[in-house]
Amino acid sequence: xxxxxxxxxxxxxxxxxxxxxxxxxxxxxxxxxxxxxxxxxxxxxxxxxxxxxxxxxxxxxxxxxxxxxxxxxxxxxxxxxxxxxxxxxxxxxxxxxxxxxxxxxxxxxxxxxxxxxxxxxxxxxxxxxxxxxxxxxxxxxxxxxxxxxxxxxxxxxxxxxxxxxxxxxxxxxxxxxxxxxxxxxxxxxxxxxxxxxxxxxxxxxxxxxxxxxxxxxxxxxxxxxxxxxxxxxxxxxxxxxxxxxxxxxxxxxxxxxxxxxxxxxxxxxxxxxxxxxxxxxxxxxxxxxxxxxxxxxxxxxxxxxxxxxxxxxxxxxxxxxx
Amino acid sequence: xxxxxxxxxxxxxxxxxxxxxxxxxxxxxxxxxxxxxxxxxxxxxxxxxxxxxxxxxxxxxxxxxxxxxxxxxxxxxxxxxxxxxxxxxxxxxxxxxxxxxxxxxxxxxxxxxxxxxxxxxxxxxxxxxxxxxxxxxxxxxxxxxxxxxxxxxxxxxxxxxxxxxxxxxxxxxxxxxxxxxxxxxxxxxxxxxxxxxxxxxxxxxxxxxxxxxxxxxxxxxxxxxxxxxxxxxxxxxxxxxxxxxxxxxxxxxxxxxxxxxxxxxxxxxxxxxxxxxxxxxxxxxxxxxxxxxxxxxxxxxxxxxxxxxxxxxxxxxxxxxxxxxxxxxxxxxxxxxxxxxxxxxxxxxxxxxxxxxxxxxxxxxxxxxxxxxxxxxxxx
Numbered sequence: 001x002x003x004x005x006x007x008x009x010x011x012x013x014x015x016x017x018x019x020x021x022x023x024x025x026x027x028x029x030x031x032x033x034x035x036x037x038x039x040x041x042x043x044x045x046x047x048x049x050x051x052x053x054x055x056x057x058x059x060x061x062x063x064x065x066x067x068x069x070x071x072x073x074x075x076x077x078x079x080x081x082x083x084x085x086x087x088x089x090x091x092x093x094x095x096x097x098x099x100x101x102x103x104x105x106x107x108x109x110x111x112x113x114x115x116x117x118x119x120x121x122x123x124x125x126x127x128x129x130x131x132x133x134x135x136x137x138x139x140x141x142x143x144x145x146x147x148x149x150x151x152x153x154x155x156x157x158x159x160x161x162x163x164x165x166x167x168x169x170x171x172x173x174x175x176x177x178x179x180x181x182x183x184x185x186x187x188x189x190x191x192x193x194x195x196x197x198x199x200x201x202x203x204x205x206x207x208x209x210x211x212x213x214x215x216x217x218x219x220x221x222x223x224x225x226x227x228x229x230x231x232x233x234x235x236x237x238x239x240x241x242x243x244x245x246x247x248x249x250x251x252x253x254x255x256x257x258x259x260x261x262x263x264x265x266x267x268x269x270x271x272x273x274x275x276x277x278x279x280x281x282x283x284x285x286x287x288x289x290x291x292x293x294x295x296x297x298x299x300x301x302x303x304x305x306x307x308x309x310x311x312x313x314x315x316x317x318x319x320x321x322x
Numbered sequence: 323x324x325x326x327x328x329x330x331x332x333x334x335x336x337x338x339x340x341x342x343x344x345x346x347x348x349x350x351x352x353x354x355x356x357x358x359x360x361x362x363x364x365x366x367x368x369x370x371x372x373x374x375x376x377x378x379x380x381x382x383x384x385x386x387x388x389x390x391x392x393x394x395x396x397x398x399x400x401x402x403x404x405x406x407x408x409x410x411x412x413x414x415x416x417x418x419x420x421x422x423x424x425x426x427x428x429x430x431x432x433x434x435x436x437x438x439x440x441x442x443x444x445x446x447x448x449x450x451x452x453x454x455x456x457x458x459x460x461x462x463x464x465x466x467x468x469x470x471x472x473x474x475x476x477x478x479x480x481x482x483x484x485x486x487x488x489x490x491x492x493x494x495x496x497x498x499x500x501x502x503x504x505x506x507x508x509x510x511x512x513x514x515x516x517x518x519x520x521x522x523x524x525x526x527x528x529x530x531x532x533x534x535x536x537x538x539x540x541x542x543x544x545x546x547x548x549x550x551x552x553x554x555x556x557x558x559x560x561x562x563x564x565x566x567x568x569x570x571x572x573x574x575x576x577x578x579x580x581x582x583x584x585x586x587x588x589x590x591x592x593x594x595x596x597x598x599x600x601x602x603x604x605x606x607x608x609x610x611x612x613x614x615x616x617x618x619x620x621x622x623x624x625x626x627x628x629x630x631x632x633x634x635x636x637x638x639x640x641x642x643x644x645x646x647x648x649x650x651x652x653x654x655x656x657x658x659x660x661x662x663x664x665x666x667x668x669x670x671x672x673x674x675x676x677x678x679x680x681x682x683x684x685x686x687x688x689x690x691x692x693x694x695x696x697x698x699x700x701x702x
């Protein structure tokens with residue numbers, strides 16, 4: 001797949017503070033690309049530069065071959081942007097809101113009417129067509145805001161913390177919506193500091209901290225490259241002795257860094273190997289006669305990955321690693 | 323040739339559709355419901371009542387003055403009503419326009435909708451002009467709705483159609499200028515409240531402030547100017563006319579002076595600005611009483627004659643000549659300069675606003691700390 005968003009040495013300095021310190025990104029067409037990082041890492045700044053709302057201090061970004069620095073007007077036609085904090089106009093109905101943005105993009109009246117109907121159906125706001133925007137729930141407003149970014153059928157969507165402030169149900173709806181958009185061929189850049197949220201939908205991620213990309217690519221690839229491994233959880237049928245025997249078996253395995261029994265009897269295994277290694281580990285355990293009721297990766301891989309990557313960075317920054 | 327113009331036409335088309343987008347959105351919000359029409363109705367009833375009351379007071383005043391001469395009395399009443407309406411509408415523009423425009427950009431910032439607007443291909447100029455025009459449209463509707471009422475003065479006479487036209491040209495230019503001023507402040511500071519305060523301070527400065535400074539300068543600087551020994555008159559003394567170019571009341575006084583044919587209170591006021599020389603702004607030869615030994619001095623307008631106080635040698639009065647007939651003197655106009663000054667100011671304010679609205683602009687003005695919004699949630 002070809003690259004659709006590319007940034008090269010993107011730098012943004014605000015009054016002496018470096019918000020983005022040379023970000024290089026390559027996003028392939030059709031991906032859902034997550035920007036992960038703590039608050040203040042430079043995610044929003046990067047997205048705002050891509051959205052032509054900020055001029056980079058140095059470097060450039062290209063979206064569908066258009067430079068956001070040299071030709072922001074053309075770049076605006078290929079992006080749809082949803083800011084992290086967004087407002088709605090008072091005294092405006094849902095259809096008028098989309099109609100307004102349709103006019104901003106210069107859509108002819110007939111196409112505007114069709115697009116409004118299609119988008120309202122897509123974001124499931126059809127019955128709210130004539131409701132006032134300020135009367136919608138937060139989740140509905142979020143979906144409407146997403147719809148506004150789609151009015152001109154952009155190739156790339158830039159979504160800054162789209163799930164913030166949403167209840168679990170609205171989150172699930174948003175996730176389904178993003179998957180649907182990917183099926184429609186959109187490339188989506190999404191930023192978040194809530195990792196599980198990204199993990200479920202992203203095809204690739206970039207981990208950003210203090211304005212720099214620490215790691216980027218498919219989650220599995222990053223794991224492989226960093227050899228960070230995973231945390232596995234196993235449940236064993238039987239009494240405390242059986243569990244202890246199983247723990248000892250795992251602890252003796254080659255790629256296992258640690259094996260501990262949790263209060264509820266689950267065995268947590270710190271594993272350095274890849275997926276194939278994990279499969280082999282499981283098969284050996286079964287062969288050894290351990291009665292496993294479950295064997296799976298624990299917690300969030302992305303969370304684990306994030307902590308490892310940023311943790312290593314912290315140590316490096318502290319000068320502890322030569 | 324037409325091919326060469328195609329990109330220009332496309333650009334203009336995009337610009338106009340952007341203007342339309344903003345206009346439709348703003349007007350949908352402003353004109354929704356009954357409010358706008360109720361306000362218009364109440365305003366016209368109020369204005370009509372005001373005109374009627376002016377007519378009654380004028381009637382009472384002129385009944386004795388022009389005893390038996392109904393035509394003169396009628397013309398005087400017509401002029402009186404016209405003057406009263408024009409000044410009231412000027413007040414309306416001065417008060418309402420900043421209120422309608424000072425929130426145009428800052429509200430978008432406060433409601434966090436400007437970012438979404440800025441990521442559309444709308445040119446910043448279309449955003450600024452669209453906001454300005456749609457905010458002004460309602461004021462224009464109020465002003466234009468009063469034209470039939472102002473036309474009532476033709477029943478009385480004393481006012482020509484071109485007088486009415488001039489008054490409305492001044493009114494619209496002032497509204498446009500004040501609107502772009504308030505919009506500029508709205509784009510400059512982040513809070514609507516601060517923009518509103520700054521806009522009204524500006525209004526006070528150009529109206530009351532400029533009048534006060536002009537009067538003060540005139541009183542201190544001497545109103546009559548200096549006569550040179552060769553008999554030519556130096557008009558440079560006293561405050562410059564440009565001081566009151568942006569004062570809509572002076573411009574309207576000039577328009578109303580034309581109705582008075584040179585006599586009346588408006589002409590008295592405006593002549594302090596435009597006809598400051600005792601010769602009505604026109605150099606006239608000195609009279610027979612002029613002393614060839616005169617070394618130059620301050621000229622004083624002494625009731626029915628012009629007197630120069632000799633500054634050299636023994637103090638003595640030199641009679642320069644009789645006071646020129648105001649009717650005969652060529653009147654120096656103020657209103658065209660005022661309209662031009664407002665249009666020039668508008669261009670600067672609009673270009674400034676465009677610069678401030680453009681998201682990726684290179685420079686950012688330093689706004690005094692007290693006007694800045696409390697530190698924004700930092701989301702770099």
